[in-house]
Every structure is written in C-alpha cells, then in structure tokens.
Amino acid sequence: MSATETxxxxxxxxxxxxxxxxxxxxxxxxxxxxxxxxxPALAGVIVLVLVFTVLSGTQxxxxxxxANLVLQGSAYAVFAMxxxxxxxxxxxxxxxxxxxxxxxxxxxxLILDQNLNWVLALIGGLLFGALVGLVIGLxxxxxxxxxxxxxxxxxxxxxxxxxxxxxxxxTIPYRDSHLLAIMNKNMPLWLGWAxxxxxxxxxxxxxxxxxxxxxxxxxxxxxxxxxVLKSIAFAAVLIAATAYLxxxxxxxVFLASLKGVPIVIVIVAGLLVVLTFLLTRTAWGRHVYAVxxxxxxxRRAGINVARVKISCFMMCSMLxxxxxxxLASRTNSxxxxxxxxxxxxxxxxxxxxxxxxxxxxxxxxxxxxLGAVVITVxxxxxxxxxxxxxxxxxxxxxxxxxxxxxxxxxxxxxxxSGRV
Amino acid sequence: xxxRAGTHTVNSRPVLSNPSPAVPGRSTRKVLSMxxxxxxxxxxxxxxxxxxxxxxxxxxxxxxxxxxxxxxVRAGQVTALVGDNGAGKSTLIKGVAGIYGFDAGEYxxxxxxxxxxxxxxxxxLGIEVVYQDLALCDNLDVVHNMFLxxxxxxxxxxxxxTMETRARETLDxxxxxxxxxxxxxxxxxxxGQRQTVAIARAVLWNSKIVILDEPTAAxxxxxxxxVLALVRRLADKGLAVVLISHNxxxxxxVADDIAVLYLGAMVAQVKTADVTHSQVVELITTGxxxxxxxxxxx
Numbered sequence: 001m002s003a004t005e006t007x008x009x010x011x012x013x014x015x016x017x018x019x020x021x022x023x024x025x026x027x028x029x030x031x032x033x034x035x036x037x038x039x040p041a042l043a044g045v046i047v048l049v050l051v052f053t054v055l056s057g058t059q060x061x062x063x064x065x066x067a068n069l070v071l072q073g074s075a076y077a078v079f080a081m082x083x084x085x086x087x088x089x090x091x092x093x094x095x096x097x098x099x100x101x102x103x104x105x106x107x108x109x110l111i112l113d114q115n116l117n118w119v120l121a122l123i124g125g126l127l128f129g130a131l132v133g134l135v136i137g138l139x140x141x142x143x144x145x146x147x148x149x150x151x152x153x154x155x156x157x158x159x160x161x162x163x164x165x166x167x168x169x170x171t172i173p174y175r176d177s178h179l180l181a182i183m184n185k186n187m188p189l190w191l192g193w194a195x196x197x198x199x200x201x202x203x204x205x206x207x208x209x210x211x212x213x214x215x216x217x218x219x220x221x222x223x224x225x226x227x228v229l230k231s232i233a234f235a236a237v238l239i240a241a242t243a244y245l246x247x248x249x250x251x252x253v254f255l256a257s258l259k260g261v262p263i264v265i266v267i268v269a270g271l272l273v274v275l276t277f278l279l280t281r282t283a284w285g286r287h288v289y290a291v292x293x294x295x296x297x298x299r300r301a302g303i304n305v306a307r308v309k310i311s312c313f314m315m316c317s318m319l320x321x322x323x324x325x326x327l328a329s330r331t332n333s334x335x336x337x338x339x340x341x342x343x344x345x346x347x348x349x350x351x352x353x354x355x356x357x358x359x360x361x362x363x364x365x366x367x368x369x370l371g372a373v374v375i376t377v378x379x380x381x382x383x384x385x386x387x388x389x390x391x392x393x394x395x396x397x398x399x400x401x402x403x404x405x406x407x408x409x410x411x412x413x414x415x416x417s418g419r420v
Numbered sequence: 421x422x423x424r425a426g427t428h429t430v431n432s433r434p435v436l437s438n439p440s441p442a443v444p445g446r447s448t449r450k451v452l453s454m455x456x457x458x459x460x461x462x463x464x465x466x467x468x469x470x471x472x473x474x475x476x477x478x479x480x481x482x483x484x485x486x487x488x489x490x491x492x493v494r495a496g497q498v499t500a501l502v503g504d505n506g507a508g509k510s511t512l513i514k515g516v517a518g519i520y521g522f523d524a525g526e527y528x529x530x531x532x533x534x535x536x537x538x539x540x541x542x543x544x545l546g547i548e549v550v551y552q553d554l555a556l557c558d559n560l561d562v563v564h565n566m567f568l569x570x571x572x573x574x575x576x577x578x579x580x581x582t583m584e585t586r587a588r589e590t591l592d593x594x595x596x597x598x599x600x601x602x603x604x605x606x607x608x609x610x611x612g613q614r615q616t617v618a619i620a621r622a623v624l625w626n627s628k629i630v631i632l633d634e635p636t637a638a639x640x641x642x643x644x645x646x647v648l649a650l651v652r653r654l655a656d657k658g659l660a661v662v663l664i665s666h667n668x669x670x671x672x673x674v675a676d677d678i679a680v681l682y683l684g685a686m687v688a689q690v691k692t693a694d695v696t697h698s699q700v701v702e703l704i705t706t707g708x709x710x711x712x713x714x715x716x717x718x
C-alpha cells in the first residue's frame with residue numbers, strides 16, 4: 001500500500017572539485033535559463049567603446065577623456081546603486097534625484113550658514129536622506145500607497161524645496177576643499193597604485209578563503225583554476241585602468257599636471273564593496289531579495305516585510321544624498337537643477353541596463369555601476385561626435401528600452417524553464 | 421488487521437453520539453463500527469497520538485464551520501484529511517497551525533493540553549504547514565528558501581557553508597534524488613521539485629507534525645509518485661504527517677489513517693486498510709457508508 005522506498009543514494013553524487021568545463025557548463029545553463037546577469041551590459045560597453053573608437057579615434061580613447069568618463073559616470077553610478085535596493089523590492093523611487101539635490105543643498109547650507117565641519121555636514125546630508133527614505137517607506141509599506149505615487153509627490157515637493165533653498169541667488173556654493181576634492185582632485189600616483197594593489201589582493205584573498213570554507217565543509221568546489229583565472233582577470237582590468245589614469249592627461253603640462261586615479265573612484269568602489277557585502281552576506285540582504293521575489297512567502301517565513309521595505313527606501317535616499325554631493329562637488333555649487341533633469345532617469349536606466357530587474361527580486365549593486373558606464377559612454381561619445389542633445393537622449397532612450405526588453409524576455413525564459 | 425469491526429461498543433465521539441442534522445441518524449451504526457476499529461486497535465509502539473483534537477467547534481459569524489470535530493494524529497503515520505469543498509478541512513488545519521483559534525474543544529499535543537494562539541506557537545511545538553501555494557521565493561536558490569527567515573549566521577554574517585551542508589543532509593535524509601544542485605534557483609525547478617523543497621523546509625527544523633495541503637494537486641503522474649513516496653518516507657522516519665487531498669488514489673496509496681470531514685463534522689477516522697475507495701467517496705459525499713468495511717473479516 002505504501003510507496004516506501006529505501007534508497008540511500010545521496011542527493012548529489014560527485015563531491016570532488018568541479019572541472020573547468022563543468023563550471024562553464026553551469027554558467028551556460030544559467031544564461032539559457034534566463035539569468036543573463038551582467039552580460040548585456042558588458043557586451044554593450046564593448047560595442048559602444050569599439051564604435052566610438054572607430055568614429056572618434058584618440059579623441060575618445062585618450063586618458064583625459066577616460067578620466068572625464070569616470071567623473072561623469074560616478075554620480076549616476078551612486079544614484080543607481082541606491083535605486084538597485086528599491087528596484088529589488090519591485091518598487092520605484094522617482095524622487096531620488098531631487099533627494100540628492102536637496103541633500104547636497106543641506107550639506108552646503110550646514111557648512112555655509114552653520115559653519116559646520118564638512119564631516120558633520122555630510123552626516124547631516126545623510127540624515128536628511130534617511131528621513132526622506134523613512135517617510136517614503138512608511139507611506140509605501142504601512143499605508144499601502146503605491147511607491148510610484150508617493151515618490152512622484154516627493155519628486156515635485158523636493159523640487160520646490162530645492163528652489164526655495166537655493167533662493168534668489170540661484171546657487172549654494174561649495175567652497176570646502178575636502179568636498180571639492182572628491183570630483184576635482186586625483187590621488188598621488190603611489191596611492192593610486194597602492195589602492196589598486198590592495199584591492200586586487202583583497203579580491204583574491206576573499207575568493208580563496210570562501211573556496212577554502214566550502215572545501216572544509218565538504219561542499220562541491222570549483223577547481224582552483226576558476227579562482228586563478230578570475231583573480232588574474234580582475235587584476236588585469238584594475239592594473240590597466242590604474243596605468244591609464246596614471247598617465248599625464250593635462251593638455252598643457254606646464255600649466256598644471258593632471259594625473260592619477262580620481263578620488264571619487266575610491267568612494268564609488270568603497271560603496272560597491274560595502275553595499276554588495278550587505279546585500280549578499282547578511283540576513284537583511286537575503287530578506288531584501290526574498291521580499292522582492294515573493295513578499296507573501298517572506299511574510300509567512302517570519303520576515304518583517306515592512307521593515308525591509310523601509311530600510312531599502314532609506315538606503316536609496318541616503319545614497320541619493322551622496323550622489324547629490326558628488327554632483328555639487330563637480331559643479332562647485334548646488335543649483336535648482338542639481339539632481340534634476342536627466343539625473344534620476346539616467347540612474348534608473350543605469351540600474352536596469354546593468355541587469356537589475358524592474359519586476360523585483362533580481363539585481364546586484366554592481367549593476368548600477370555597469371549601467372552607468374554604458375550610459376556615460378553613450379553621452380560622452382555622442383557629445384564628442386558633436387551630436388545634438390536631442391539625439392543623445394533618443395539613443396539613450398533606445399538603449400534603455402533594449403535593456404528593459406532583455407529583462408522582460410529573460411524573465412519569461414526563466415519562467416518557462418521553471419516548468420520543465 | 422487484528423481489530424474486530426462490527427463489535428459494538430460505546431463510542432465516545434461526541435459527533436456520533438449526538439448526531440447533528442448534517443449526519444443522519446441511520447448512518448451512525450456503520451460509522452460507529454468503523455470508529456471502533458480505530459479505537460480498539462491494540463497499541464502499536466507509542467500509540468498515544470501526538471496530536472489530539474476533541475470536540476473542536478469553530479464558527480465564523482453565523483456560519484458553524486466545525487461541529488465537535490475529533491482528530492488523532494500519530495507519529496510515524498500518514499493521516500489523510502479528506503472531505504468535499506467546504507467541509508472544513510482548511511479551517512481545521514488553520515486552527516491547528518494557529519492562524520486562528522478554535523471556539524471550543526481540546527487541543528492536546530503529546531497528551532498535554534496546549535494553547536496555540538499564532539503560527540509561531542505552532543512552530544514552537546514542531547508543527548509545520550506546507551500550504552498549497554508553497555510560499556517559495558522563485559529568485560532564491562534551494563538553500564536560501566529552506567532557511568528563509570531563519571538564516572544561520574556566524575557573527576552577523578550568513579553562514580552559507582553550514583546552511584548548504586544542513587540543506588543537503590536534510591534532502592539526503594529524505595532520499596531526494598531529483599535535485600541536481602541545492603544552489604539552483606527555485607524558478608528553474610519543476611512542480612514536484614518545488615514541493616520537495618517546501619516539504620524539506622518543513623522538516624528541517626526537527627518538526628514533529630508536517631501538514632501538507634494538497635501537495636499533488638498541480639503535479640503530473642511521475643511527480644505525484646515522487647511526492648507521495650516522499651510523504652511516505654516522512655512518516656517512516658517517525659514524523660506525523662497530515663495529508664489533505666482530493667485525490668482518492670493518493671490517499672488510498674499513501675495514508676495509514678483516513679479522517680473524513682462532512683459539513684463540518686468528523687464522520688469517521690478509519691484505517692485505510694479497513695475501507696474501500698468507494699466507501700471513502702461515499703463518506704465524503706454523503707457522510708455515511710452503507711457497505712460493511714473491507715477489513716471486517718480480516
């Protein structure tokens with residue numbers, strides 16, 4: 001009567017190290033299953049760089065423009081990294097741009113009017129961001145107002161706040177040398193190299209220790225070759241970028257020397273590491289993915305869904321404040337357009353182009369940076385070509401549409417492959 | 421089966437001694453005889469039921485949903501809970517799981533009366549429910565889903581290695597051979613595999629009673645077989661399993677005990693070996709059985 005089977009076979013038979021071929025096969029299966037990850041963004045960057053190199057030659061590829069790209073893209077990247085948290089929930093934050101603008105204005109005012117130390121002023125800006133995120137999060141999770149509407153309201157209101165704060169003069173100047181240095185100064189060459197070296201070592205060490213941990217626990221581990229190849233590729237990219245940024249890129253060396261890794265890179269890289277760590281190595285990060293994937297399942301598993309949502313909105317708004325300060329540092333002031341016009345749309349576009357799903361549950365912090373690179377290369381390359389702003393927007397819109405379609409199609413594939 | 425059916429002894433089931441209008445009086449005799457089989461069965465091992473419900477009443481406003489329901493759930497056995505739509509199966513299960521409280525009646529766990537006010541109380545007792553929609557996160561892998569909301573951490577960080585090891589141990593312990601890798605996202609699993617993950621999650625926490633709500637409803641033939649085999653293994657490992665199902669074939673195949681709800685009353689809880697397929701269907705649809713029991717002369 002019963003269907004008792006007394007099989008004692010283990011669930012997974014082979015437990016030795018996986019071969020390189022097996023790892024590659026796993027990866028291919030994942031992609032075919034709809035988990036395309038960073039591939040479209042990486043392919044996009046390569047294609048775009050090739051196209052613009054052919055069209056513009058050294059005008060595009062020179063070291064000066066490369067550093068310029070980094071500076072242009074870093075603010076978008078920070079906004080986008082914040083938006084990843086909200087998009088992971090399947091929500092949206094339309095107010096992030098102006099939250100950044102007002103956050104930067106708060107920092108400027110605190111220094112200008114209150115004579116605050118720049119560190120304290122920055123903390124003030126972050127607290128402002130946290131407050132905005134808290135209110136948005138409460139309205140969305142407790143009251144149940146759609147995030148689209150709540151953040152649209154905040155978008156309008158904060159635009160007004162920024163207009164009032166900048167006042168008749170129209171700008172809040174940034175004069176603090178530390179804040180200006182972020183976007184306008186480079187690290188000394190040795191520091192840039194030391195930074196790159198340490199990052200490579202940390203990356204390799206982290207990968208090795210994780211491998212060791214799995215091996216000790218008797219879990220299937222990819223062959224050591226995977227770790228070696230990954231570390232070498234990471235080191236190669238970082239060393240090439242550092243070397244290029246260490247080149248003299250001033251047009252007139254006698255007027256001013258311009259070389260070294262821009263300081264903002266350290267900030268963006270630091271945020272990338274810390275936020276990725278939070279999202280992938282802590283229970284909170286796991287809960288963010290769970291809420292985005294299936295909020296009801298998360299609730300039944302005992303996860304406080306409201307708290308997770310609020311924390312994500314706070315994270316997004318705080319990072320928006322940081323992004324706002326970067327924008328202000330680049331233009332040396334806050335004006336009524338700081339964080340306005342295309343900032344938010346480029347930031348959302350960056351996250352989506354990078355591979356973060358608009359449907360929630362899928363995405364990484366790195367996506368924000370990858371997408372920001374794509375968008376910045378488009379804007380930078382087309383502007384160098386002398387294309388009008390109108391065409392730049394049109395192409396950017398097309399790329400975003402393409403990315404969103406890739407997202408939708410890969411999601412459908414994932415759903416289809418789910419019912420084998 | 422050593423028990424003698426047809427031996428008329430006084431049955432203590434309140435629903436049978438006070439037949440409600442829903443249970444016509446003339447059916448009482450046959451139902452009685454089957455209940456006797458149950459109550460007179462000689463003790464097999466630790467035969468005290470792990471979960472005992474007596475005289476459970478539940479109303480939603482004017483609607484009397486459960487009328488003096490009795491239920492015994494034993495460790496190492498699969499107890500099927502059957503009944504037509506609206507018979508009160510879900511209400512009974514949700515009450516057991518602590519989603520809402522019963523209005524009246526005894527709730528005994530391991531022989532002791534307990535108070536279960538919310539799902540956490542039920543979990544603390546070792547009662548896990550696998551709902552029909554499984555409540556899995558498609559975007560997370562098998563390990564993440566199994567530990568969802570109860571992640572193991574070491575100094576604040578997720579302890580992936582330990583979680584993966586324990587997930588594998590649990591799956592191996594259930595002799596699950598259908599999962600290639602525990603790091604596969606649930607989105608890419610078949611319906612049967614998802615059910616397996618949901619069940620494995622329920623037994624991961626040393627639970628004592630696993631309640632399965634229609635585990636085979638959405639599955640194909642081969643996958644149904646896999647899940648039923650898994651259900652059987654759970655019981656063989658000493659867990660008490662409550663199986664809610666509309667599929668009589670599944671029930672006859674895997675259950676040790678069949679409890680039949682009819683319009684909110686428990687009309688019978690019988691050994692599967694003592695009844696035929698058609699008798700169970702009759703109990704479900706009319707609340708009574710007309711033929712003698714199959715095990716009567718066994």
